[in-house]
Amino acid sequence: MRIATAVATLLVLLFTVFACTTKPIGVETNPAVQAQRAPGRSFDDQIEDHAKDMLKEGRRIFRYDTFGSEDFWGGKVRLHEAIAGEKHGGRGAGVTARQALQLGLKVDIGALPKILVEAIRGRSVDLDNVETTLELLRANAVVGVTGFFDKDTKRLTSLGVQCALCHSTVDDSLVKGIGRRLDGWPNRDLNIGAIVASAPTLKPFADLLGTDETTVRKVLMSWGPGRYDAELNQDGKAFRDDGKTAATVLPPAFGLAGVNLHTYTGWGSVTYWNAYVANTQMYGKGTFFDPRMNDPKQFPVAAKTRFWNKRDQPDLITPKLAALHFYQLSIPAPEPPKDSYNAVAAGRGKTLFEGKAKCATCHVPPLFTEPGWSMHTAAEIGIDEFQASRSPDKKFYRTTPLKGLFVRAKGGFYHDGRFGDLEAVVSHYNRVLSLGLNPSETADLIEYLKSL
Ligand code: HEC
Ligand code: HEC
Numbered sequence: 001m002r003i004a005t006a007v008a009t010l011l012v013l014l015f016t017v018f019a020c021t022t023k024p025i026g027v028e029t030n031p032a033v034q035a036q037r038a039p040g041r042s043f044d045d046q047i048e049d050h051a052k053d054m055l056k057e058g059r060r061i062f063r064y065d066t067f068g069s070e071d072f073w074g075g076k077v078r079l080h081e082a083i084a085g086e087k088h089g090g091r092g093a094g095v096t097a098r099q100a101l102q103l104g105l106k107v108d109i110g111a112l113p114k115i116l117v118e119a120i121r122g123r124s125v126d127l128d129n130v131e132t133t134l135e136l137l138r139a140n141a142v143v144g145v146t147g148f149f150d151k152d153t154k155r156l157t158s159l160g161v162q163c164a165l166c167h168s169t170v171d172d173s174l175v176k177g178i179g180r181r182l183d184g185w186p187n188r189d190l191n192i193g194a195i196v197a198s199a200p201t202l203k204p205f206a207d208l209l210g211t212d213e214t215t216v217r218k219v220l221m222s223w224g225p226g227r228y229d230a231e232l233n234q235d236g237k238a239f240r241d242d243g244k245t246a247a248t249v250l251p252p253a254f255g256l257a258g259v260n261l262h263t264y265t266g267w268g269s270v271t272y273w274n275a276y277v278a279n280t281q282m283y284g285k286g287t288f289f290d291p292r293m294n295d296p297k298q299f300p301v302a303a304k305t306r307f308w309n310k311r312d313q314p315d316l317i318t319p320k321l322a323a324l325h326f327y328q329l330s331i332p333a334p335e336p337p338k339d340s341y342n343a344v345a346a347g348r349g350k351t352l353f354e355g356k357a358k359c360a361t362c363h364v365p366p367l368f369t370e371p372g373w374s375m376h377t378a379a380e381i382g383i384d385e386f387q388a389s390r391s392p393d394k395k396f397y398r399t400t401p402l403k404g405l406f407v408r409a410k411g412g413f414y415h416d417g418r419f420g421d422l423e424a425v426v427s428h429y430n431r432v433l434s435l436g437l438n439p440s441e442t443a444d445l446i447e448y449l450k451s452l
Pocket of ligand 1: 161163164166167192227228229230248249250251252253256261262263264265270273274278324
């Protein structure tokens with residue numbers, strides 16, 4: 001009986017093997033693999049083409065897409081009227097090109113007609129003229145701002161904003177404020193508060209915040225260059241307990257690939273935040289959902305305005321999020337000029353960073369933040385909880401990726417720029433983490449930070 005079973009099993013096995021080997025060789029039955037082998041472009045080619053398309057499209061969105069925000073900045077706040085001035089159909093004196101540059105707005109030399117570039121170089125362009133500002137807007141050369149003009153009257157009729165307004169600057173190759181675009185570099189010269197405060201009406205903000213226009217203007221003017229408050233219109237907190245502005249310094253939008261959570265307080269991923277900003281800060285038209293903000297205690301304004309569940313038709317944001325995300329992840333952190341730090345001292349500083357100074361426990365190279373959940377309490381880094389308490393998680397700061405630090409020295413370090421320079425940062429850690437670094441070790445560590 002047992003032998004019979006064994007023989008039967010053997011026969012079945014043999015049959016199976018035979019059946020397999022007699023199947024025509026080379027004919028693939030898995031449809032997925034079949035598709036891959038189809039003549040024409042391989043799937044590898046498709047991936048590469050997709051990556052190129054996403055990069056190009058994402059760059060266009062980052063630089064030029066207003067997401068329909070002109071309905072707010074032009075339609076409601078009428079910011080374009082303050083720029084154009086009375087003579088050009090707006091209000092007041094208007095903004096001259098020099099004033100625009102002084103407010104930190106940047107001009108993309110790539111968009112300027114050659115003749116205008118030569119005229120600026122030869123100083124034959126009148127920068128103290130509102131018409132020059134309008135000319136720059138017509139050329140679509142003002143970084144992060146798009147002017148809309150009437151075809152017949154040639155007047156400025158509206159204005160929309162882009163990501164590049166706060167997260168791009170220029171290399172000053174022509175003159176200060178005019179040069180080639182540097183996407184991802186925070187514009188620490190930009191006085192966005194003063195720009196918005198110049199609008200003929202701030203009533204939309206006053207209504208939103210349940211206050212008056214004078215108060216809104218005072219808050220906007222308290223920010224200063226390189227700062228913006230991306231949470232004010234959710235929680236209504238304009239000032240900290242010490243009376244200083246609640247605005248943060250503008251962060252870079254480069255070197256973000258590989259980093260889990262974004263913003264100084266880890267609101268979410270890059271694409272989370274892009275949807276947040278485009279919908280609730282730029283006042284574009286789209287969809288945004290975050291039920292964590294439906295909390296009348298922490299976010300009284302958001303709970304009232306329902307910014308946590310925004311559903312505009314048409315949705316001009318959601319279809320752009322994928323490419324926008326892709327582009328940002330493609331922007332590398334810039335390398336500091338080789339002569340801007342002492343390489344030998346930086347080498348010693350690296351050893352300290354990864355050893356005695358304990359920096360690398362949180363700032364893990366080469367990401368310089370933690371792979372995983374990179375959040376820390378205020379107490380762990382020896383500061384107050386104010387800004388952390390404004391995020392949905394209420395109590396954490398994210399370990400800032402440190403590459404390209406040299407680009408953001410202006411305006412200071414940490415979310416509120418509280419440390420004027422790297423020396424102040426290192427002496428802060430030296431004290432709160434009791435590192436026992438002596439002055440020459442401190443100097444070496446600083447050289448290393450400058451080299452990142
Ligand atoms: C008015 C200025 C302004 C505009 C316009 C703006 N941002 Fe930001 N952005 C900020 C500020 C301020 C923060 C920091 C917010 C915080 O930490 O609370 C920030 C944070 C970020 C971060 C997180 C960076 C990091 O290190 O985690 C990314 C990514 C980002 N913005 C991308 C964008 C994109 C994409 C757009 C366009 C859809 C955009 N921003 C438009 C001011 C701006
Ligand atoms: C416990 C984790 C932790 C340790 C240890 C740590 N950091 Fe940080 N670091 C952070 C966090 C969190 C922030 C963000 C703070 C903020 O924005 O308020 C930060 C911010 C910074 C910044 C500011 C970056 C910017 O763009 O504003 C620098 C510079 C820095 N750290 C350097 C260091 C150095 C140098 C050491 C070692 C002496 C160190 N860190 C140790 C967590 C840490």
